[in-house]
Amino acid sequence: MASILAPNMHFAKTGSYSVVEPGKPKEAPTPSTGGGSAALSAACTRQASTVKQMKKDGKPADQIEKAVEELKRLRAELAVAEKANAGQGTEHNIDRKLFDETVLRRMFVVPAFEIHGGVAGLFDYGPPGCALKQNIVDQWRRHFVLEEKMLEMECTCLTPEPVLKTSGHVDRFTDLMVKDIVTGDCYRADKLLEDHIDDLLEKGNFSSSEADEHRKVQRQADAYSPEELGAILEKYGIKATTTGNDLTKPFAFNLMFGTKIGPSGALTGFLRPETAQGLFVNFKRLLDYNNGRVPFAAAQIGLGFRNEIAPKNGLLRVREFTMAEIEHFVKPDEKKHPKFANVSNVTMKLFDRDAQLGTGIVSSMTCGDAVAKGTIANETLAYFMARTQLFMLRIGMNSEKLRFRQHLSTEMAHYAADCWDLEILTAYGWVECVGHADRACYDLTVHAKATNTSVEAQKMLDKAVEVLQLTVKPDRKTIGMTFKKDQKAVCSALEGLDSDKAAEVEKAHSAGQPYELDGFSIAPGMVLFTRKKKMVQVVKFTPSVIEPSFGVGRILHALLEHSFSVRKEDAQRVVFQFAPVVAPIKCGVYNLQSGSKFPPIVTRVVDLLTQAGISTKADTSGQSVGRRYARADELGVPFGVTVDFDTVEDDTVTLRERDSMTQRRVPIAALPGLLRELCGLDGDVVAWKDALSAYPEVGASEASGPITLETTSRGVFSRPAALVKK
Amino acid sequence: MASILAPNMHFAKTGSYSVVEPGKPKEAPTPSTGGGSAALSAACTRQASTVKQMKKDGKPADQIEKAVEELKRLRAELAVAEKANAGQGTEHNIDRKLFDETVLRRMFVVPAFEIHGGVAGLFDYGPPGCALKQNIVDQWRRHFVLEEKMLEMECTCLTPEPVLKTSGHVDRFTDLMVKDIVTGDCYRADKLLEDHIDDLLEKGNFSSSEADEHRKVQRQADAYSPEELGAILEKYGIKATTTGNDLTKPFAFNLMFGTKIGPSGALTGFLRPETAQGLFVNFKRLLDYNNGRVPFAAAQIGLGFRNEIAPKNGLLRVREFTMAEIEHFVKPDEKKHPKFANVSNVTMKLFDRDAQLGTGIVSSMTCGDAVAKGTIANETLAYFMARTQLFMLRIGMNSEKLRFRQHLSTEMAHYAADCWDLEILTAYGWVECVGHADRACYDLTVHAKATNTSVEAQKMLDKAVEVLQLTVKPDRKTIGMTFKKDQKAVCSALEGLDSDKAAEVEKAHSAGQPYELDGFSIAPGMVLFTRKKKMVQVVKFTPSVIEPSFGVGRILHALLEHSFSVRKEDAQRVVFQFAPVVAPIKCGVYNLQSGSKFPPIVTRVVDLLTQAGISTKADTSGQSVGRRYARADELGVPFGVTVDFDTVEDDTVTLRERDSMTQRRVPIAALPGLLRELCGLDGDVVAWKDALSAYPEVGASEASGPITLETTSRGVFSRPAALVKK
The missing domain is CATH 3.40.50.800 (Anticodon-binding domain)
Incomplete structure (x- = not known):
């Protein structure tokens, strides 16, 4: 699930935090912008993380408030330090007006349906943009699919609800919204409250304690339940900004585009918010195609759709976008990569978790060292990060403007093992362009459970090993007396249990609990447990997945920026210095x-x-x-x-x-x-x-x-x- | 507007007719299947066309009935003749079971979301299918975009309603439906009536005249209005087939997938049913990009979506599909093609309008002859047909199984000048895979009108020519008396009229009618007309468009079939004999x-x-x-x-x-x-x-x-x- 990718980015100026639910967009912490302010930036990040945890843990409001005050002080200090540091460190300045004008005039990217008034967040690629994108995608296919022998698929965008219910998107791909009851205009409820309190404090005349009270409410805006937030909006008498009309109660707004599939209208569908699910639901067939062997990688290049509330910054936050995703399936305890030696000397800029919470310094490290030191969790994840960097260099990205930022533990889903975003520096700040996530076996497991399908792969060991197998033997007399006409079915079900299931029964019984089996309650004493040694040469496992996920539109935008230059003799004479390999x-x-x-x-x-x-x-x-x-x-x-x-x-x-x-x-x-x-x-x-x-x-x-x-x-x-x- | 393409096909066994509205799927006539039955087939087609015209003209039911009886007799004869001819002529027989099994097992194409139960009309491309498709698309891009210097674009799938309202899809991309009021199951209303009457006549005991009465109703099933059809369904007491429940009244069901764009839900959008509109709405920018020169061609490869009522035959009728469309813009009176000489010797199999209504014989003809004889309307249309054929041969299609079928005049939209479908013979019959349509200036004109945008191109003549220009001179006195305070605005509007508009005023006045201008009624006598000679070197015009439109999924399916073979020594040993250029x-x-x-x-x-x-x-x-x-x-x-x-x-x-x-x-x-x-x-x-x-x-x-x-x-x-x- 590449939820973290396409429409999310963060700017140097934003620094808000929110818990990342699977399938929900996140915001990332303020990145360090220069050596001088690095420690302060880290302190900010750390403090913000603390505040977030406190809210999550339901700490008393006054404690939270205190922590927030400290955060604000740190941020103010940081702002001063950054101002002083301006011009230091890695920067990316372009003549934005000339850039935008050229991109539009030469038809790299144009607003979609322009003559009909256009639609926010929808853009068309004109001839050179289309060719540039095609060349980037071709290079991607060559660099990843061909060279790594990936199994590329093309799955549909239309996706029936059960698939996205299973993945978690139907329930959690949401933001809280309110609507103008007359015009239907929509607002993100927490942002509306924050803005309102800003206005209130600016215009009004409040005592210090009153102001503090308002600030307290403001700081918790994103932590309220729909009901709480509704009550607060009402208490403040907040109306629609543009019209002054009343607002509806806050409700969860799902960011997926819904539709109805088929003529009956009975089947709800969505436009996929990511391409990954198509690969997960095809896992069994892919495994067969690969002759049952794991590891292997599947890949997909295709469209994703997200109904962004506030599309902005050209191609960086759009409602329809091209993604390129890889799902590399591995045995959970074997995350070494056979070609790791090819990349172990690649030097990468790593902004790891500790650095974000500590020194604030981005460090250069070889891929090999990063794994050896445990900075990156495993070889396979590191291998893909290095390959991503090599890809970026091949298509002409400026190597000075690339870095990998590790997700904080509060950013990651509970099941994820490690995540690193490739961030690219643009005129809008550091933009997350590629996610690299070790997602463990979450995705396969949820689909397997929902569809009662096996997603187990198996591995033949070099030689058989001895394992202790637990079997369940029914006590026929007790079972006969208890289940009467069903006794045969119950015995047969018990005898069919594998070692893992038998262990579940044993666990229940040793806790004095009955075990539910096919609707029958198997009480302690109804079965006997026996352990037998057995030689096995085949081990079964549910694969883990390591997922590199590329936002093609963002990469294209960053490449346009990195390639943008002017001739020395004439600052208005634009040259896009595309690498020949991607030049349109x-x-x-x-x-x-x-x-x-x-x-x-x-x-x-x-x-x-x-x-x-x-x-x-x-x-x-x-x-x-x-x-x-x-x-x-x-x-x-x-x-x-x-x-x-x-x-x-x-x-x-x-x-x-x-x-x-x-x-x-x-x-x-x-x-x-x-x-x-x-x-x-x-x-x-x-x-x-x-x-x-x-x-x-x-x-x-x-x-x-x-x-x-x-x-x-x-x-x-x-x-x-x-x-x-x- | 490539309405005729992707989800439409026709089988040798179907032969129903329906008027093709712009934006509405059509069905094509029974094609000739062998020399022996060709004349009979043509007679059937001709008679079916007559029946259709009679219904359209509102002829009395008894006359229609008589014509229909004749049609049925011809069809029965044709069936006998075809049976006798089996084995003659061009045929396409494959071991369908082995083919389907191999396509699925080797993961060329698999049902989407299979483990979740699947969705009709949605398919995924597995690794070899994905690579095959990619190679077909690459060849297409090379053959058309690169070689012909086309301006390729990539436009969004999400399309706001006004665009598709303008193109006619919102109003006319519909079928009449009824719903089971309990389960919500949907039926195509006309088909339900037809099936019901079949059942009735089979099971019941009717007098000859009663049966005739029922048949009469049945034959007109697709010609009734929603109200008429509703009354008839009620009269017959028709219920839902599977449940016996009551049905709703017939209503128009639009085949587009709808959604809401943006958080407010106020903006209705659709998934595009074709890629063409994206190019039309970008025409002005494309013209600029091309330095104002016409002719030029724009192209787009991308997804189209149609909510088919009854998806079937694998990739041949699906709900999400890839199209590749070309819009070649030309000066309406200059449809010669500079590279026509390159293709004039290409021999094509043409099944023209006259042959379909006459001899029934498909004739082989060079491209040059076809234009010289007027069989194909113009060089540009013929050029693209030949190029399409060359493309098909390059990717490995069997040349014996390709033909071009011209649209009957009843099939074409009123504005279309000429249309030819490339049909490919498959195990499902002749399948329409590429449409070639001369659509005149319809598409540009409707968007220009709806958005008040100019879509005029201009051409510099080699030397200035003398033209007679008509101007309108307001009679200020009469106008002053009539319009009083508005007189100035009216005079200014009249003086601003160009020669074409002036001619419209003159036409109205010579018929004694007033002319409506910006809400003012200009009566005869209020203006004087003068003609002046003027030298002009620039002519303005709204370009015509010639549109080749490819259904990539259908082409892929046909190519799989044409490449499918078995080793002589073992009929179960499958070989896909792909041309190396497209081999996955x-x-x-x-x-x-x-x-x-x-x-x-x-x-x-x-x-x-x-x-x-x-x-x-x-x-x-x-x-x-x-x-x-x-x-x-x-x-x-x-x-x-x-x-x-x-x-x-x-x-x-x-x-x-x-x-x-x-x-x-x-x-x-x-x-x-x-x-x-x-x-x-x-x-x-x-x-x-x-x-x-x-x-x-x-x-x-x-x-x-x-x-x-x-x-x-x-x-x-x-x-x-x-x-x-x-």
């Missing part, structure tokens, strides 16, 4: 001069590259090549081919690299192979200087060094590069 | 013998191929290679690499081709390049015999010819192939 368009093709000779060559180059699977875009508009390069820069096109007079003579073109703006002279026939290498379409990406070393540099760089034409080993042309027009 | 797994890797030397080599080969982006699966189970080949055959793995003792010595392996079962000896290092060629990963697919010509054949074929080892030009090894174990 790999190559632009231009005619340097106008004239009827060039368009057929441009078309030929475009066709040649397209046939080779390279996304190519011709720009033969009458504008200057510089202007056309600039247009391509805005779409992050990494390479450009220019056709000129020399091309007509010798079938060579200039190939230009976006970031260095260097150019090399290359025969047209060599372009497909070169570009496939440069874009990593066949495997590893080959760097520009390595791939092009055999070709002469031309243009701007010519003056600064010798023409390398003569050194080419692949040279099929021999015209002095100095002749090439730029 | 490209290569299996096996160890011929057991022993510790082999697994590391197997792993090395797998890693090498995986790194090169080739989906590979090792099978190192202890079973015989033959058994493991058979297992791979069931998944349609086209190539197999076997590691043996010789591999240890010289790093060569045998590479086996699935269909011919021939094997060649190949160095491991050559595998990635060879397999990428064989699977068409870099462009065109290279055939086995061409790609492997340089490598020696081994195994079964050795006896029949000389070992070709010596002829190799790439030979890096020289061991006699006879040593290779098979």
Whole structure:
């Protein structure tokens, strides 16, 4: 259950806490923003955690109040410290206005149904955004599904209620809401109370003790039951903010989109809030497909839907989003990973639980050390974290702006063993983009129980081991007298009990309790217990699951930000410096001069590259090549081919690299192979200087060094590069 | 609007007709199934069309009845003729049981939420089905989006009501339903009536005229209004079939899944029933993105949802499905296609309107001829039909089992210019898998009107042309007297009218009618009309759209069927003969013998191929290679690499081709390049015999010819192939 993922994020400015129920969005603690304020930040986090625990434990209000006062003092100190630290530490500043304007104008992402007025939290991907997303997903599939031999599935979004009832979403994927009784406008009830008290204290004239009383109520806003909160809203006379109308009583609002499946309307369904459930309910078939072997991983890339109350920040909190989730099933006591050695030297930035509650310092550590020291719970979890980091680097994310934050124990569900979020620094703060959770066997167990299905896997041991098996022997006489005509059925049921069930009976009886079996009450004395040694070579177990869960839209947004830059000579000239492997368009093709000779060559180059699977875009508009390069820069096109007079003579073109703006002279026939290498379409990406070393540099760089034409080993042309027009 | 696509299909056995409203599913006429019965089939189709038209025109019931009798006679004759023709013509017979069992067992497609009891019409793709679908979609993207430079978008599934109200889906995407008032079970009202009358006549004892009266009612079942049908159901005392309970009155049941967007519940939304609307509402931005130039095509691959009343036939009628749609925008009077010459020689099987109503014969024709003869309305429509056929062949569809069926004029929406469905022959009959529709400018116009947005494109002419422009000049005196304080607004509105609007005013006035303008009634005599010559070089127009719309699930199902075969030596040994380009797994890797030397080599080969982006699966189970080949055959793995003792010595392996079962000896290092060629990963697919010509054949074929080892030009090894174990 990837409940923690897509629509949740936290900003440097928010620091509220709430207990994370399975299936319920959470908020994360204030992260440390710089070395100077790290300890203060940690103190805040720790204190907030204490307050939360006190509320949970039902401590007296005055104690809570005191703890909250301390929290507020710490936060105020922190705010001062952070202001002083501004400019230190890892920061991410972009010209947000220019960024947003470019993303919209070049149609990376646009509001959905814009001409009809739009809908909050729904966005469409335009051509370059769509291609970028596709390339990210392709890389993900290659990096995880192909390389790790995962069993990829595609399950439906429409999900019948029993499935999500079982997973816990129907009951717990909720927030408390109130409605304007006239307009139907909705408000999150706790936020409304908090805002109201802020207003009240600001405008009113209260004695110190009165103000304290209001603050006390405000601080507990998110801890009240619907009934309590309803009474308080009434007491304060709180009305709808925009209209002043009366409000309904608070009620639990489920964040899932409901619908009716089938014509009768009898079957309630939901749009899945995550893709994970589809994999869990298919576990038995997946296990069969994998010839009964565990460990194995299943994966799914697909849509999730959450009816966010307040969608915001573009792609970061939306109502429909793409997720990519992995469920790696393992034997609970065997969480080593066979390929761990491949990643043990990967260095990661870890913001562990202790650091969040203590020093506040994010530490760099190798994956191997993190497991050896017990910072990360097990090899498999750590393996996936390292693989996630490698994936992020492959698609071009800035390595300085990645960190893993461990969940506090108060954030995790009771059954979870360990959880780490990959957070990416954006202009909105650190955004949770990938969750990594060791969820133990919770998910499989609940579905197994609800459907009476076995989710047990088995493992053949290298050699048989001796185990002590408990069996139950019915005392036929007593049973006959007690159950009469049912005695046969009862005896047969008792004899069919396996060792685990027999142990349950024994436990009940030794406590003097009867044991309920198929509706019959088996009282102490009705059975005898015997233990026998037995050699077994097959052990049965319910697998644990380790779940990396990716929010693709958030990753795309972060990648747009990390790739966003401007040319030094012109702060308004935007360049998206996409890694070639994900760039929406790999190559632009231009005619340097106008004239009827060039368009057929441009078309030929475009066709040649397209046939080779390279996304190519011709720009033969009458504008200057510089202007056309600039247009391509805005779409992050990494390479450009220019056709000129020399091309007509010798079938060579200039190939230009976006970031260095260097150019090399290359025969047209060599372009497909070169570009496939440069874009990593066949495997590893080959760097520009390595791939092009055999070709002469031309243009701007010519003056600064010798023409390398003569050194080419692949040279099929021999015209002095100095002749090439730029 | 791709209303005709995904959940609609027709079977050889059904032949009912219904008027196709925009946004409403249709049924297609009985297709011809063999040469012998072709004329009869055509006569049936023609007669059915006549009956439909008569009902539509409200002809007297006795005339309709007579026409229907004739239709029934023709159908009976056709049934006899078809029985006689069995075995002739194009047929598609597979062992359905074995097919279904294999598809399920090997997890190509499985019922969704199976352990929770499942939901009709919802299916999940398991690992091989998911990969197959992904490969089909990748090929589609390459064939259409990349090659044709289409603007691909990804729009949301959640769609607010006004968008689908505008498109016509809210009002017309409906069927008439009745509900069991106790259980809520739903029935399609017309089908319930038809079935009831069948039962009545079978069981009861009626005079000839009484029976005729009932038949008359039955035949008009689908033509009644909700009120009429309700009265008839009541008169017949029709109850719910399964319970005998009373039924509700008939009501229109919309096939879209509804939901509420946002917390207030005020905004009704639907899951899109097609992807097309997302492209239409983004038209303005797409036009800008394309620098204002038309023609251009937009494309989208994504989910569609339809709440089918009776899902059936596996993937052929489901409630959630993937579509791939293209909207090609053109100037309405310029439907030539610049690349038409590329396809003019493609021969297609065309079942045109006249043939369906006349000879009943499907004719083969080149694309060029079809346009020249006017069989297909225009070049662009024909171009896409040919491209669709080429796509189907590329992914491995059987060319004998493809045909294009033109829509009858009664099937098409009033605004549509021409429509052709690509139908694929399956075990369920001819299934409509791709629609090709020239929809004129309907879609853009309705959205423009509803949102008051301009959807006009403009074209710069090569040189200015003289046009006659009509302008309206208000007679200020009359207007002043009539409208008093509003005179200024009225004059200004009149002077702002463009030539087209002015023509509307003139038309009204010459008919003696007033013209309504912004709420003012402009009577004849209030204005003067003047015509002026003007030179214009820019023409404005609302683009027409040509829409190819693909049902990916149906295509996948058809491809599974067309690829399904059994080994000659064993009718239970299934082979999916997927084209390498779409095969879910490209290569299996096996160890011929057991022993510790082999697994590391197997792993090395797998890693090498995986790194090169080739989906590979090792099978190192202890079973015989033959058994493991058979297992791979069931998944349609086209190539197999076997590691043996010789591999240890010289790093060569045998590479086996699935269909011919021939094997060649190949160095491991050559595998990635060879397999990428064989699977068409870099462009065109290279055939086995061409790609492997340089490598020696081994195994079964050795006896029949000389070992070709010596002829190799790439030979890096020289061991006699006879040593290779098979």
